[in-house]
Amino acid sequence: MGCKGSKSKKNAYARVAQYQKESWAAERAVCRPPESLEWGVAPPNCITPASLHNLLTDGFYAPYSANPRYLLVVDCRAPRAFTRRRLATARWHGALHTAPAPNLVHTIVLYDDKPRTAVPKPEDTDPLANLYHDLRRQKLDPLVLVGGWQVLEVTCPHLLEGGDNPPTPEPMPWYPAQVIPGLLYLGHAEMASDPRVLSALCVTHVVDVTECLPPRVLPSMNYLVVPLPEEETEGTKPSEKVNNDNNGTDLISSLPTILEFVAEARTYGGCVLVHCDQGLTRAAAVVMGILMAERRCTLEDAFYYVKGARSAVHPSQSQLQQLAKYETVLFGASLTLVEDLF
Template sequence: MAKIVMCETLELYNILNQCRGVPRLAEINYLCLIDANEAQDYYRSHIITAKNAKMDSEGTFLLPELVEVDSMQHVVVYDNNTSSLQEQGRATSCAQVFAKASLNPVKILRGGFQRFSAQYPFLRTEKILNTIMELESLKIYPVEIIAGLLYMGDEKQSMDSNLLKDLKISAIVSISESNTLEFIKEIHTLLITPVADSVRSDLYSSFERICNFVSSHINMGSRVLIVSRQGRSRASAVAIAFLIHYLKYTLKEAWTHMLKCKPIMRPNTGFLQQLSNWELHTLGTKTTDFGLLLVGHTRTTSSRRRSEGILVRCPNHFNCNAQAASGGDTKIPIPVHRLSSKQTPDWNRVKTLSRRLVPEPKLCVEVSLTISRQYLSTSRTSSASFTTREVTFHIPIAR
């Protein structure tokens, strides 16, 4: 039986706004969000993508049909206003049922729909069903770093006036070389620090000016958005620097906090060295080996991708692109088979292949951005049923 824990509204907000090319909500086994309120309340309004929990004739909550709870990365349950695990409300009763099926902790949203909808009214809806195309086109908001005060996103988000209005953003810090934000100077306070995303770039000299700018707005209760082109390297480096400055976090604590907010954040190694120096300057001591942060992040990311089916790692002796190896002249038929994690080959038991071209691979795995990490269906399908963003790995198996 999985653990049952409380989930803050900020955590659910960030879960809903993760993106890897397309919104992660489009991944089948990413989030199971359950509304345990009465059906009439659910149909009136609920959090986007939430499913209403059904009950049997005896009043016991049922697991939703067509949802593999045991393979879900996140399982979140909410009712109207449950605030602690000690409360024996609908959310607690529902979570206990899901905990028996889930492999990951089942989270109960603290404050329920009442608190979440008050903080994020733009994330509630009356819509019951969403197609994959609708999920892939959902608006993604910047992640929330400090509740109600600090956000981090990309350049595209900073140019969306409706998004800025929804989040009530008052000031923007741009760590980008482009001047695309000039037009919003009259509406929002803007600090532009043009820095290239390069290991040789100097971001350290701007940390103090940026931190003082953000602090001055946050101390007045204003909301600040930090952006860079993709919102992964420069923006995350500045956000980490601010956490060290404002909350006196160590580099490791700030890094861990940022990973929870945005798992794909990744300052380059040059910025990490500068953050280590900033930790020494701000706290008077270096408590974190940034090299260990990189190693830990790489291992975690690789493990996560393997477990979620996003990446198929091929040993060097595999010909993962047979067509390229043949100079592009050979047309290889591509049988597509959806595999569960148990059906993937054991690389350690596969013999090394020769360098010759294997014209018809024994196994082809087509990996979609929206296919779940443990897709249990084994039915064959044509590649035409997938979107153009998908990647095909041709993996010849030794005979």
């Protein structure tokens, strides 16, 4: 028994030593530690204007803003302010009897004209605080907009109506997801062909990840076509993936050109829209690559950040494997297991 115990201990020590050896080797291989991708994170039970934008414009076949049962946005300002100008989908807090019952709605967002940085305190008695605490007593989880109306008005003017943007019989356009505020959006092909979307977001540069150039709907628009394949053909050699008419081009070899295009937009105060057919696979992978290069973050961070902005994204395994290899270019080692991302 003693011999067996000693042998077991030796095996355990050997496994620990091997693990330590592999860990040290991995640490030595990392030439540059990744940065954390955590800008614009809201406090508990709050939401940023960028996240509200993406919540309104997320969806599979139509934006969630078109579904009153999915999202209830409540304007808690004075009635005159609400009448003058408001979020296009918002309900005034004094007329909630005309809205769907809060307990039947997926997400509730509250805003007013106070530059809030946290949820209201229990002793607060303004309209937003009263509604917030009432909903909490109903076991609901409303979100409070950080920064209030002032920040919303500056960052999301295209989502507002009233004033210079009176209500129209047409539904609000389906906007792309905001990835880097003021610089980078992710969407589908129809968005790149809609002049209302491009003008409202001040898009100046379009990265087209399909095989077809979209119509030039605005004369000053700049286009970069990167025909990435939807899915690589099984058995295709790496040398055959680049500049191959059948398989398109390679994601990683295209990134330097894409990054130069993004840098050009930034230099001239422009904005970039990256799109493929549906904005879920190829374009999403390109945006993840841009984030990895721009923010020096891991594929894992970029994947979940983009998925948080547009929940339906699902890059292919081959695209994610390419981005995992790109980590070795950025950090000297691959830090993300693609199998762990789903």
